[in-house]
Amino acid sequence: xxxxxxxKLEFAPVDENSPLFGHENEKGQYPIISIQDIDIAFGRGRxxxxxxxxxxxxxxxxxxxxxxxxxxxxxxxxxxxxxxxxPLAKGTIYYKGHRISGDISRExxxxxxxxxxxxxxxxxxxxxxxxxIDYSISEGLHNFHLxxxxxxxVEKVKNIVEEVGLLPEHLTRYPHEFSGGQRQRVxxxxxxxxxxxxxxxxxxISALDVSIRAQVxxxxxxxxxxxGLTYLFIAHxxxxxxxxxxxxxxxHLGKIVEVAETEELFNYPLHPYTKxxxxxxxxxxxxxxxxxxLFIYDASQHDYSVNKPxxxxxxxxxxxxxxxxxxxxxxxVRFGKQK
Numbered sequence: 271x272x273x274x275x276x277x278k279l280e281f282a283p284v285d286e287n288s289p290l291f292g293h294e295n296e297k298g299q300y301p302i303i304s305i306q307d308i309d310i311a312f313g314r315g316r317x318x319x320x321x322x323x324x325x326x327x328x329x330x331x332x333x334x335x336x337x338x339x340x341x342x343x344x345x346x347x348x349x350x351x352x353x354x355x356x357p358l359a360k361g362t363i364y365y366k367g368h369r370i371s372g373d374i375s376r377e378x379x380x381x382x383x384x385x386x387x388x389x390x391x392x393x394x395x396x397x398x399x400x401x402x403i404d405y406s407i408s409e410g411l412h413n414f415h416l417x418x419x420x421x422x423x424v425e426k427v428k429n430i431v432e433e434v435g436l437l438p439e440h441l442t443r444y445p446h447e448f449s450g451g452q453r454q455r456v457x458x459x460x461x462x463x464x465x466x467x468x469x470x471x472x473x474x475i476s477a478l479d480v481s482i483r484a485q486v487x488x489x490x491x492x493x494x495x496x497x498g499l500t501y502l503f504i505a506h507x508x509x510x511x512x513x514x515x516x517x518x519x520x521x522h523l524g525k526i527v528e529v530a531e532t533e534e535l536f537n538y539p540l541h542p543y544t545k546x547x548x549x550x551x552x553x554x555x556x557x558x559x560x561x562x563x564l565f566i567y568d569a570s571q572h573d574y575s576v577n578k579p580x581x582x583x584x585x586x587x588x589x590x591x592x593x594x595x596x597x598x599x600x601x602x603v604r605f606g607k608q609k
Contacts, residue, residue, distance in 0.1 A: 282367030301328035308361030322524045334501040336511035339521035345504045349470040387461035391473040393453035397445040404441035430463040451482035509551040529589040540600045
């Protein structure tokens with residue numbers, strides 16, 4: 271049976287009335303994902319909890335943006351909101367100029383599921399233990415009719431399995447027969463076989479051995495180059511994301527406190543929370559590791575009772591969260607006193 275493959279969404283025309291107007295980067299690109307002033311909350315009454323507050327972030331085609339922060343900071347909550355698992359309490363998320371948050375059409379929901387994929391943190395929990403690897407990888411192809419006939423489906427699954435470093439004979443096996451690294455490769459294959467444009471990678475290497483992490487990172491980078499993928503890479507370790515990121519957004523207690531290009535952030539960390547994360551990166555030399563000084567972040571050092579903070583671009587695409595006095599201080603630290 272021959273299936274009609276559904277075409278992908280195209281970017282909406284961007285004009286002065288578009289919500290993306292003014293968001294283009296230096297290459298003239300508009301965001302593939304634009305998160306604008308979102309709040310995400312859970313519970314009601316006494317159990318009401320705001321996990322994410324006033325977060326805005328643009329992600330441009332072909333880049334990797336890493337969202338970094340400690341456990342409970344809201345990283346995964348934002349990633350799950352992009353794939354429409356978590357509803358928004360406020361704000362809007364746009365994909366290729368189309369609103370994908372809130373109530374949208376059935377067709378739009380199908381497009382989001384097809385074109386925005388998620389690689390989950392726990393490779394064991396994200397796979398059906400009762401299903402073969404062939405079934406798990408093929409499920410999305412079946413649901414969206416992304417193959418012309420059975421021979422085409424078999425060929426697509428075989429090719430993607432080989433691309434992630436597994437063998438065709440693995441397709442008849444079950445998840446419990448694989449190591450953690452192999453299961454994560456299956457998770458990557460299941461996402462990439464859908465031919466998405468955007469992938470949310472939710473700590474995809476945190477559950478893996480150190481020796482396997484570099485292999486998975488190299489695999490993600492390979493697919494980005496070959497297939498033009500765009501990533502939101504969620505992690506809690508800055509040393510990991512330095513290798514794969516074009517830009518890094520640092521999040522603390524549901525608020526993004528700093529965004530910059532990777533080397534800009536590592537060379538000129540400005541927000542004290544970012545400094546604390548960088549100071550916690552292990553040093554391979556045991557002598558230097560013992561002698562290093564940890565920077566402890568204390569949120570009470572900020573006085574926002576009068577002058578309210580906001581996320582401000584201080585130059586070089588470096589965004590920092592603070593009030594007027596703090597922003598002036600950060601600018602002086604980064605660029606020196608302006609004449």
